[in-house]
Amino acid sequence: MLTLLPEELVAAAQKVVDANLAAGRTVCVAESCTGGLVAAAITEIPGSSEMFERGYVTYSNDAKVDTLNVSPDVIDTFGAVSIATAWSMAQGALEASGADVAVAITGVAGPGGGTEKKPVGTVVFARAERGADPSHVVADRKDFGEIGRGGIRLQAALCALDLLMPSVGEPEGEP
Numbered sequence: 001m002l003t004l005l006p007e008e009l010v011a012a013a014q015k016v017v018d019a020n021l022a023a024g025r026t027v028c029v030a031e032s033c034t035g036g037l038v039a040a041a042i043t044e045i046p047g048s049s050e051m052f053e054r055g056y057v058t059y060s061n062d063a064k065v066d067t068l069n070v071s072p073d074v075i076d077t078f079g080a081v082s083i084a085t086a087w088s089m090a091q092g093a094l095e096a097s098g099a100d101v102a103v104a105i106t107g108v109a110g111p112g113g114g115t116e117k118k119p120v121g122t123v124v125f126a127r128a129e130r131g132a133d134p135s136h137v138v139a140d141r142k143d144f145g146e147i148g149r150g151g152i153r154l155q156a157a158l159c160a161l162d163l164l165m166p167s168v169g170e171p172e173g174e175p
Contacts, residue, residue, distance in 0.1 A: 003044055005037075005040060005041055005044055006154060008158070009037070009041045009154060009157055009158065009161075010041060010044050010045070012041070012158055012161040012162070013041035013042050013044060013045050013048075013161055014045050015161075015165070016042060016161050016164045016165060017042060017045040017047060017048045017051060017052075019165050019166050019167075020051040020101075020164065020166060021047065021050055021051050022166075023166040025051065025100040025101055025166060026051050026052070026053045026098065026099045026100050026101075027042075027051060027052060027053060027099050027100065027101050027102070027103070027164050028052070028053040028054045028055060028056070028093050028094070028097040028099035028101075028102045029042075029055045029056070029093070029102065029103050029104070029105070029160065029164075030055075030056045030058060030068055030089040030090060030092065030093035030102060030103070030104040030105070031055065031056065031057050031058070031104075031105050031160075032057075032058055032059055032064070032080070032089070032104075032105060032106040032107065033059075033105060033106060033107040033108065033109045033123060033152070033153060033156060034105050034153050034156050034157050034160065035057055035059060035153070036055060036057045037153055037154075037156075037157040038055070038103070038105065038157045038160045038161060039052070039055030039057075041157060041161065042055075042161075053097045053098055053099035054097050054099070056068060056093055056096075058089065061075050061080055064080070064085065064088075064089060064092075064106075067092070067096070068088070068089050068092030068093055068096065068104075069088075069092045069095065069096070070085060070088040070089055070092055071088065074088050079118065080106055081106050081107055081108055081118050081122055081123075081124055082106075082124060083124055083126065083137070083139045083141065085106055085124070086104045086105070086106050086124040086125060086126035086139055087104070087126040087128070087137055087139055089104035089106060089126065090102045090103060090104035090126040090127055090128035091128045091134075093128070094128045094129070094130060099130070100129065100130050101127060101128070101129045101130070101164065102127065102128050102129075103125065103126070103127045103160050103163045103164050104125065104126045104127075104128075105123060105124075105125055105156050105157075105159075105160045106123070106124050107121075107122055107123030107124060107152070107156055108120050108121065108122050108123070108152075109123075109149045109152045109153055109156075110146060110148075110149050110152060111146075111149060119143070119146075120145075120146050120152070121143055121144040121145045121146055121147065121152050122141065122142075122143055122144075123141070123142050123143075123144060123152065123155075123156040123159070124139065124140070124141045124142075125139060125140050125141075125142070125156075125159055125160055125163055126138065126139040126140075127139070127163045127164075138163070140159075142155070142156070142159060144156070
């Protein structure tokens with residue numbers, strides 16, 4: 001199979017597709033700094049149309065507000081690269097789609113745009129699931145460092161794919 005994507009990204013996407021098909025779950029993604037890389041990896045896999053609902057690339061703050069219904073107050077208060085914004089993006093993607101689970105990614109891929117508190121390489125992730133307790137926030141912040149724009153985007157996409165696995169963050173005793 002000819003692909004322009006890194007082999008490890010396609011391999012991770014294959015696991016996500018297989019696991020979600022087996023679990024009977026549909027997924028969607030809300031991407032900022034990865035610019036559609038997660039959606040591209042998933043759709044590289046034959047059969048992904050059975051589990052991939054849709055992807056949103058909301059690169060600008062306006063897109064996050066307009067497309068995913070992220071409150072401008074959340075972005076103004078916490079910043080575009082924050083747990084609050086990522087969580088709002090995931091919730092918005094879940095609400096706007098028919099998917100069972102949504103993962104959001106927002107970060108600073110560089111080489112510019114970083115600050116002392118959020119340097120280049122800072123990426124925040126969140127996952128929302130249909131029917132889950134909204135007070136149970138599944139989110140994480142990673143600091144990949146200055147490994148280059150492509151490296152940051154790749155590592156962020158791999159983390160997002162990991163969050164789309166059915167067993168991640170689920171309470172014990174559930175499949």
